[in-house]
Amino acid sequence: MRAYDSYVAKQGGRMAERVREPIPDCWFCATPKAKTSREHIFPRWLTGELGVRDEEVTPMHVRLEAPNADHVMTKRPLAGFVATRICQECNNGWMSELETTARPVLTESPRKGRLTRAEAEILARWFAKTAVVLNVSQNFRLLVEARDRHELAIGIPNNATVALMRLSPAAGKTVDWIQTSPMTALVPAAMEQAAVQRIIERTLQVNIQVGDLGAVVTFAARPNTTEAVEGYLPAATPIWPLPARLPAWGSLPRYDSARDVAVTMRIVQNPFVR
Numbered sequence: 001m002r003a004y005d006s007y008v009a010k011q012g013g014r015m016a017e018r019v020r021e022p023i024p025d026c027w028f029c030a031t032p033k034a035k036t037s038r039e040h041i042f043p044r045w046l047t048g049e050l051g052v053r054d055e056e057v058t059p060m061h062v063r064l065e066a067p068n069a070d071h072v073m074t075k076r077p078l079a080g081f082v083a084t085r086i087c088q089e090c091n092n093g094w095m096s097e098l099e100t101t102a103r104p105v106l107t108e109s110p111r112k113g114r115l116t117r118a119e120a121e122i123l124a125r126w127f128a129k130t131a132v133v134l135n136v137s138q139n140f141r142l143l144v145e146a147r148d149r150h151e152l153a154i155g156i157p158n159n160a161t162v163a164l165m166r167l168s169p170a171a172g173k174t175v176d177w178i179q180t181s182p183m184t185a186l187v188p189a190a191m192e193q194a195a196v197q198r199i200i201e202r203t204l205q206v207n208i209q210v211g212d213l214g215a216v217v218t219f220a221a222r223p224n225t226t227e228a229v230e231g232y233l234p235a236a237t238p239i240w241p242l243p244a245r246l247p248a249w250g251s252l253p254r255y256d257s258a259r260d261v262a263v264t265m266r267i268v269q270n271p272f273v274r
């Protein structure tokens with residue numbers, strides 16, 4: 001059992017929906033007894049480039065079991081956020097390649113013109129991977145199944161969405177994130193409240209800021225795909241699944257904090273009922 005699940009169970013009360021799997025040797029592949037390594041959640045080149053490696057952050061997640069008590073963790077320097085149970089093959093292989101490809105897009109300055117398909121795909125995969133590394137390593141319910149975690153090695157699972165935003169200078173050039181579930185949903189009139197609650201709880205939403213760029217990543221409950229959920233209505237600009245027309249950098253909405261950006265999900269069918 002993950003430490004976070006035991007912690008919540010000890011508090012008593014109802015456990016919100018979550019993926020229940022034995023803890024794997026590597027979160028990102030099926031290799032048993034994989035030789036593990038420590039992965040910096042935000043790569044050292046990024047925190048170095050932003051000059052925030054020693055900056056202390058207080059990551060936050062919202063507990064649905066006690067929605068009025070946001071669970072704020074203790075302050076730690078950014079460089080101290082590492083994920084374990086990621087094997088050397090994943091870490092030095094596809095993850096390292098993804099960092100190399102994403103670096104110029106993440107740090108591009110100034111950002112001009114329209115996003116290309118290649119840039120959108122790289123950013124979407126990098127933010128989706130980062131959201132999953134946060135989900136498996138930080139205190140929150142596990143909400144991404146093994147098959148979707150493993151697929152990140154080659155692409156982006158079809159239950160993931162990514163929307164972009166810019167951060168205003170007031171936000172500071174830092175790294176920040178929050179894990180939660182969508183706070184509101186548009187639902188069919190006939191759907192029972194309990195079903196809506198389950199679907200919402202089983203949906204991961206991670207808002208991430210890296211410097212002046214931010215993203216809202218969602219992972220829908222299986223067997224839903226993003227088509228079956230029929231999309232999210234984020235207050236950011238969707239780039240994944242690839243839209244017919246990608247946005248211009250200048251048209252992305254700007255916020256003072258990546259944490260404040262809410263997502264409304266539109267549920268068209270219950271993923272738990274076939």
Ligand SMILES: [Zn+2]
Nearest residue numbers: 026029087090
């Ligand atoms: Zn692995």
